Amino acid sequence: MESLFLIKPGEILLKKENQKEFTRRLIQQLHKRLGDIDCAIEEYPGRFFLFVDERFSARAEFVLRHCPGLNGFSRASMCPKTVEAILEATESVANKAIASGARRFKVETRRSDKSFPLGSYAMCAKAGEILLEKFPTLAVDVHNPDFVVNIEIRERAYVYGHTEPGARGLPSGSSAKGLLLLSGGIDSPVAGYMMAKRGAPLECVYFHAYPYTSEEAQRKVEHLALKIAAWCGSLRLWVIPFTDVQMRIKRLAAENSTTIMLRSAMMEAANLLARRIGADAIITGESLGQVASQTAENMAITGAPSNLPIFRPLIGIDKEDTVAMAKKIGTFDISILPYEDCCVLFSPKHPLLKPSFAQQTAAYASLDLTSSIEDSLSKAEKFVYKYKDVLADFNIE
Amino acid sequence: MLTYLDWAATTPPDLEILQRALRESSEIFANPSSTHSAGKAAKQLLEGARSSLLSTLGPSFGGNKNPVGLVFTASGTEADQLPMLALLRNPMKGNPSSSDGQIRPHLIVSAIEHAAIDSQAEALGRLGFDITFVKPDTNGIVQPFKVAEALRPTTRLVAVMAVNNETGAIQDIGAIGRSIASSAASLGIRPPLFHVDCVQALGKIPLDLSGGNVTSAAFSAHKIQGPKGVGALWHAKPIEALAVGGGQEGGLRSGTENIFGIVSFAACAAKAVPSMPARLEHALLLEASLLQGLKRISGASAVPLGREPRDPRYSPWIISAAFPGLGGEVFARALSDAGIAVSTGSACSHTHAAKGRRVLDAMGLPKELSFSSIRISFGPDTRVEEVQRFLSTAEDLYRRLKT
Numbered sequence: 075m076e077s078l079f080l081i082k083p084g085e086i087l088l089k090k091e092n093q094k095e096f097t098r099r100l101i102q103q104l105h106k107r108l109g110d111i112d113c114a115i116e117e118y119p120g121r122f123f124l125f126v127d128e129r130f131s132a133r134a135e136f137v138l139r140h141c142p143g144l145n146g147f148s149r150a151s152m153c154p155k156t157v158e159a160i161l162e163a164t165e166s167v168a169n170k171a172i173a174s175g176a177r178r179f180k181v182e183t184r185r186s187d188k189s190f191p192l193g194s195y196a197m198c199a200k201a202g203e204i205l206l207e208k209f210p211t212l213a214v215d216v217h218n219p220d221f222v223v224n225i226e227i228r229e230r231a232y233v234y235g236h237t238e239p240g241a242r243g244l245p246s247g248s249s250a251k252g253l254l255l256l257s258g259g260i261d262s263p264v265a266g267y268m269m270a271k272r273g274a275p276l277e278c279v280y281f282h283a284y285p286y287t288s289e290e291a292q293r294k295v296e297h298l299a300l301k302i303a304a305w306c307g308s309l310r311l312w313v314i315p316f317t318d319v320q321m322r323i324k325r326l327a328a329e330n331s332t333t334i335m336l337r338s339a340m341m342e343a344a345n346l347l348a349r350r351i352g353a354d355a356i357i358t359g360e361s362l363g364q365v366a367s368q369t370a371e372n373m374a375i376t377g378a379p380s381n382l383p384i385f386r387p388l389i390g391i392d393k394e395d396t397v398a399m400a401k402k403i404g405t406f407d408i409s410i411l412p413y414e415d416c417c418v419l420f421s422p423k424h425p426l427l428k429p430s431f432a433q434q435t436a437a438y439a440s441l442d443l444t445s446s447i448e449d450s451l452s453k454a455e456k457f458v459y460k461y462k463d464v465l466a467d468f469n470i471e
Numbered sequence: 472m473l474t475y476l477d478w479a480a481t482t483p484p485d486l487e488i489l490q491r492a493l494r495e496s497s498e499i500f501a502n503p504s505s506t507h508s509a510g511k512a513a514k515q516l517l518e519g520a521r522s523s524l525l526s527t528l529g530p531s532f533g534g535n536k537n538p539v540g541l542v543f544t545a546s547g548t549e550a551d552q553l554p555m556l557a558l559l560r561n562p563m564k565g566n567p568s569s570s571d572g573q574i575r576p577h578l579i580v581s582a583i584e585h586a587a588i589d590s591q592a593e594a595l596g597r598l599g600f601d602i603t604f605v606k607p608d609t610n611g612i613v614q615p616f617k618v619a620e621a622l623r624p625t626t627r628l629v630a631v632m633a634v635n636n637e638t639g640a641i642q643d644i645g646a647i648g649r650s651i652a653s654s655a656a657s658l659g660i661r662p663p664l665f666h667v668d669c670v671q672a673l674g675k676i677p678l679d680l681s682g683g684n685v686t687s688a689a690f691s692a693h694k695i696q697g698p699k700g701v702g703a704l705w706h707a708k709p710i711e712a713l714a715v716g717g718g719q720e721g722g723l724r725s726g727t728e729n730i731f732g733i734v735s736f737a738a739c740a741a742k743a744v745p746s747m748p749a750r751l752e753h754a755l756l757l758e759a760s761l762l763q764g765l766k767r768i769s770g771a772s773a774v775p776l777g778r779e780p781r782d783p784r785y786s787p788w789i790i791s792a793a794f795p796g797l798g799g800e801v802f803a804r805a806l807s808d809a810g811i812a813v814s815t816g817s818a819c820s821h822t823h824a825a826k827g828r829r830v831l832d833a834m835g836l837p838k839e840l841s842f843s844s845i846r847i848s849f850g851p852d853t854r855v856e857e858v859q860r861f862l863s864t865a866e867d868l869y870r871r872l873k874t
Contacts, residue, residue, distance in 0.1 A: 285805040285872065286798075324874050 075128035078152050079138060080121060080226075080234055084145030084242050087120060099273075100143040100245040107137040107307060107461050118228065123150075129471075136470050139238060140304045142271045143245030148224070150234035155190060155227060157200065163233035164201045164223050168209055171235055176220035178213050179205065183225040190227045197225055244273030246307050250354035251275045252385060253344055256298060256311070258291050261359030261388055263298045263405040264396050268387035269357050270306035277309055277351055278302065279344055281316040294411050296457055300467050301405050303459040310351070311457040314343060319446045326441050330422045333367045334375055334429060338438045342379035343447045347454070356380055361388045361396065366425040375434045474811045474857045478694075479636055479671060479789050479848035485696040485739055492735040503728055504719065517728055520737035524703060527740045528673075531681035532688070532705055541705050542720035543733045547670040547691030548587035550704035551630075553723060554666050554687045555591050556713040558627050559598065577601045577625040581613045581632065582833035583640070585668055587689075588630050589829070601625070606833050610775045611640035612784060615647045619654035628664040633672035633680075633688075637830045637846055638775060639789030641676065648683025664708065670694055674743030675788050676751070692736035695743045696850075701732035743851075750851045751787065755780065757849045757858050758787035764862035765792055768869060774844050775834060789848045791831070793840040794865070796873040802865075803845055805872055809864045814846045 086096035101115055104124070111133065113126040122144075126134045131149075138147040151166065153159040168179065181201045183194040192200065201223060202214055226232045254266040256278040266276055280295045292313060299311040319339050327335040344356050360368045367376070377384050388396055400406035426434075465471075475483070495516065501509035503517045525532060525541050533540060544550045555578075562576040580592045582604040596602045603621040607613045613631055622629075629651055631642050644667055655662040664686045672678045674695040680688065686708045692701040704723070716725025743750075759780035765771050774791040781787075794802055799815035806813055831841035847861065 285801050285808065288800070288804060321874075 077126050077128050077131040077134065078150050078232075079124040079126070079134055079147050080150040080232055081124060081138065081147045082145045082237070082240070083120070083122065083143065084240070085244060086143060096143070096245060096248055099247050100141070103141055103143065103245050103247065103307060104137060107141060108134065109462065109465075121226075121228070123152075123232075133465065133470050135238070136465070136468060138240060140241060141245070141307075142241045142243040142273060142305060143248075144240040145242055146237040146240045148234035148237045150232045153231050153233065155187065155231045157192060157197075160197070160225055160227075160231050160233060161201060161204050163231075164205060164225065165208060167221075167223050167233055167235040168205050168212065171221040172209060172211065177211060178215035178218065178220045179223060180214060180216045180219040181205075181223045181225065183227070185227040187227050187229070197227070201225065241271055241305065243271030246270065246273055246275055248273030249275075251277065251352060252355040252357045253348040253351065253353040254278045254302070254357040255340060255344055255359070256280050256295055256302075257359070258294045258298070258409060258411075259359065260400050260406060260409040261361060261364075261396055263302055263359075263409065264399045264403065265357055265359040265385075265387050266302040267305050267399065267403050267405075269385055270302065274306070274355070274357075275309075276302065276306045276357070277353060278311045279347055280311060280313050281340055281343070282313050283317045283320050284315065286317065286320070290411075294408055297408050297467075298405055299457065300459050300463060301403060301408065303461070304464045304468070305403070308458075308460045308464075311459065312347060312351075313455040313457065314347075314450050315453050315455075316340070316343075316450055319343075319443055319450055322443060322446055323441060327437065330424055330426050331429065331434060331437060332422050333425050334372060334434055335438055335441060337367060337372075337376035338379050338434075339441075339443050339447060341376055341384075342443065343451060345380035345382060346447065346451055348380075348382055350451075353382070355383045355385050357385045357387070359388055360386045361391055361393070364393065366427055369427060371428050371431070372426075374431055375429060375438070378431075378435050379438070472810065474860050476847045476849065476853065476857065476861055477812045477814050478850035478853070479846065480814055481693050481699065482696045482850050483852070484693075484698060485735075485742070488696070488738045488742065489698060489735050492731050492738060496731040496734055499730070503730065504717065513730060517730060517733060520730075520733045523737040524740055525705075527737070527744045528705065529679070529744075531679045533707070540707060541703060542723045543728060543736070544702040544704055544720075544724050545700055545726075545729070547668070547689050547694070547702040548585075549724070550689035550691070550702040551585070551587040551666070551668055552591050553704050553712065554664060554706065554710055555588070555595060555628065555630070557710045558595070558600075559713050560711045562599065562627070563625075574625055575599055575601045576627050577603065577623050579603045579605060579618060579621045579626055579629040579663075581618075581630065581642070582606045583611065583613070583635050583637075583830045584630060584632055585636055585670070588632070588666075588668060592630070600627075604833075605631075606835075607640070609835050610778075610784065611635060611638040611830075611834050613642050613647065615643060615650035618647050619650035622651060622654045622658065622663070624658055624660050626663040628666060630666040630668065632668040632670075633678065634669075634676060634786045634789070635830065636671050636789065638791050638834075639671075639786040639848075640775075641672075641784055641786055644680055644685060645682040648680075648685060652684055670702075671786065671789065674740060674747065675754075676786050677747065690740075692732060692739060695739045697736045697739040698732050701729055701736045703736065746851075753851065754787035754849055756855060757853055758785075758790065760855050760858045761790055761792075761847060761862070764858065768794075768862070768866045770795055770873070771865075771869065772840070774831060774836060774840060776836075776840075788850070789846065791844050791846050793836075793844040794869050794873070795839050795843050797843050797869060799843055799845045801872065802843070802868070805868045806845075806861075806864065809868065811861055811864055813861075814848070815844070 111130045116123040151163045153163045181198040183197040185194045224234050252274040256262045278299050303309045323335045499512050501513045503514040592602050666687045669688045670691045673690045687706040690703045693699040712723045803815040828841040
């Protein structure tokens with residue numbers, strides 16, 4: 075048995091000359107994620123159709139839900155372009171909806187094949203009439219329906235009910251690669267997800283301060299990286315042993331500036347790593363004013379060691395909204411596991427809120443951390459997460 | 472080779488005893504509640520173990536004259552819970568004002584109890600009990616008069632542990648019991664139930680509860696080289712169980728008895744208690760070696776501050792130490808990498824911190840010290856060289872990791 079999914083691309087339809095290129099990437103991403111299962115993707119203006127063996131429909135749904143670049147998708151049935159065949163298919167859509175408790179419905183028809191004998195309005199009316207006749211519990215409600223029966227008369231006729239939302243955004247690979255500073259917290263995985271939706275392939279970097287941070291904290295970050303890979307398709311995680319750098323900062327920096335210095339050092343390391351792995355941007359989960367180190371003044375200083383653009387997609391997002399997104403993408407429950415950084419010892423009692431750029435960047439330069447940072451990068455541990463690992467994590471065949 | 476200095480968490484099982492018990496309980500495998508001869512044999516094995524443990528506990532527990540007073544449980548925690556949960560059967564029992572909905576039944580619990588008591592008390596608090604947590608002094612000792620002061624006509628139960636599992640502080644159970652009795656007399660009420668968690672005391676220090684009017688006491692097998700999953704509750708007064716079932720263990724702890732565990736437990740106790748005087752001498756050597764060694768590590772200190780060797784107020788088997796500037800959890804992790812197992816009373820994460828530091832915080836220890844404390848605990852197999860190894864490793868790691 076074959077399943078058919080009707081796919082609605084989103085933003086890429088707004089592209090003019092480049093639309094072909096974006097479409098190619100989206101199709102490529104879908105194929106890459108679907109893997110070696112038997113499937114076919116047909117491409118029509120404004121619609122793609124995915125045919126997949128019924129046994130793999132769960133995988134197809136997962137891929138369609140997580141692949142950036144498409145607005146939504148529906149399980150559809152395909153039928154000959156005859157009124158009888160279409161009506162039969164609408165009954166099966168209604169049957170499913172009724173089984174899940176729906177009562178009010180409407181029918182929508184799009185007829186791009188103008189040679190079809192019935193007009194859109196007439197097709198809707200006909201289908202509505204038949205459904206009301208067959209299913210006495212149903213009632214028409216065009217304003218607030220429980221379900222919509224969609225009929226599309228194109229090269230063939232397609233009938234479908236509920237449309238599942240897709241990730242929207244742009245297909246992975248449409249933008250330059252970004253390096254995400256991933257901590258174990260709530261924000262950075264969400265920042266990664268947001269940039270993945272803008273079509274950025276991602277790699278992640280985590281700064282591990284063993285024994286100050288535990289192995290469990292690292293496991294947690296590994297799991298978060300895997301969750302982000304569900305959106306961008308695959309990724310690499312770099313674990314940088316940062317204890318020596320941190321100790322040097324603790325020893326040499328003024329107590330109230332240790333956090334700024336540490337963040338600057340992480341930025342310097344990320345910048346070096348980004349160059350090495352061919353990333354053209356750095357991504358952080360910073361949000362304006364969320365903590366003392368995330369003021370404009372602080373970000374100017376901590377961003378200074380990088381000459382790549384720094385993307386902070388959460389900069390204007392409230393914490394509650396970030397939490398809601400983290401829950402949606404399944405990272406929240408991992409982030410709140412109680413293996414937080416043991417950075418308590420490294421955080422000053424009264425951090426600087428409005429530090430002077432000139433003073434702090436000079437202070438940072440005087441710490442002379444570059445060789446320690448280079449050394450930590452040379453000891454980086456690499457983890458690779460492929461899409462098959464993502465599928466295994468979600469228990470999908 | 473692991474240097475295991477975490478005997479207060481659990482102990483290496485005594486294989487000889489466990490294997491013998493496994494053989495015996497496999498041969499005599501029937502259900503002790505069965506009426507056939509095989510069942511009777513199992514019952515006999517069970518009662519033999521009960522009687523043996525009672526006689527090991529000694530005369531202050533009534534000898535083996537009253538075997539109904541000792542029931543086997545699945546853990547020390549369960550033995551702690553039973554008398555507390557039983558209060559829910561009839562929360563206002565014996566209280567003249569019980570018809571008045573305004574008055575809540577009351578519990579007195581020391582602020583240094585194991586979570587088995589502490590969390591259970593909090594849970595009862597959510598079910599309508601008033602709870603008074605009695606703080607210890609800075610030495611970790613609960614003052615008897617403080618317990619007596621907390622007494623109310625509505626007090627149903629008092630719980631104070633015999634030996635604290637983090638500091639090793641030995642509580643004066645006899646004096647606490649007498650204070651409760653005299654305070655009750657002056658209030659004109661009958662003394663409340665008095666439960667004592669003896670998990671870190673049995674087989675480790677002399678345990679004599681006489682004169683304390685103790686009504687129940689909890690024990691655990693795996694702290695004395697028995698298997699995990701067995702505990703015991705001794706009780707001097709009838710307890711009506713909240714959870715019921717087949718009626719085993721006098722109805723107090725239903726469920727087919729864990730004969731293997733119970734037989735092992737009785738045998739481990741029978742081995743540990745008589746050899747205690749010699750073992751204690753050994754423990755005092757280990758304690759002295761550790762406490763003196765700590766003094767030589769710059770910045771480190773024993774907790775409570777100023778604890779000296781051979782102080783009769785502390786169990787020599789358990790010592791807490793603070794290494795300021797280094798989180799206890801971090802230090803325990805680094806020691807673990809160096810092949811040394813110790814525990815931490817404190818955890819770095821905020822979610823753990825509140826619980827982990829509860830005992831030391833209750834003593835009024837400065838945050839910087841409680842945050843950075845670890846617990847070192849010994850057993851009869853611990854060697855002085857192991858303590859020395861701990862000291863030199865700790866000194867080295869502390870110097871390198873301290874922030």
